[in-house]
Amino acid sequence: QKEVEQDPGPLSVPEGAIVSLNCTYSNSAFQYFMWYRQYSRKGPELLMYTYSSGNKEDGRFTAQVDKSSKYISLFIRDSQPSDSATYLCAMSGETSGSRLTFGEGTQLTVNP
């Protein structure tokens, strides 16, 4: 079983929809949680970063971490066609050294 599970999709939504992307994990030592966005034929870019539990908001994006359930989410409000990309979750802990563990990525398409 993978340490981080992420539904690969694909997920297709109409413009303006609220999008919910999720990851579950098994390692209770994970404390640092990130979301990356990867456009086609590009490298991943860091979108959101959260430490431990709680919420973090940045414009239309909200990241949530529920450590008790080992579940993290990324919400995109008022989704735009420019949000069409693959979204990868990533996480690490004190025992991870400098390595991140990535989810497989969810492919999102926002239709005009």
Added chain:
Amino acid sequence: NAGVTQTPKFQVLKTGQSMTLQCAQDMNHNSMYWYRQDPGMGLRLIYYSASEGTTDKGEVPNGYNVSRLNKREFSLRLESAAPSQTSVYFCASSADRGRLGYTFGSGTRLTVV
């Protein structure tokens, strides 16, 4: 403002040929990484260098070697390329032991025929 620079961007190799993928970062990051990305497999760590002078195996190191030339540069070498090494290769770097995330390069698309 270059970030992480990878060369080449594209490469086609014949089975058995060798090549070196180059990576350089200008952010004074301590740690550097090499990943491969394949459909349905996600990002898989090949090798990493937590700091200058150290390298360690990741999840899929077989068939690869690395060199941390200095703090800026981290190269990946394929000694005898195989079709199974056809993939997109990403280099990344991080400060603060990766806790604040990685900065990725734009990737090298490698095809082995």
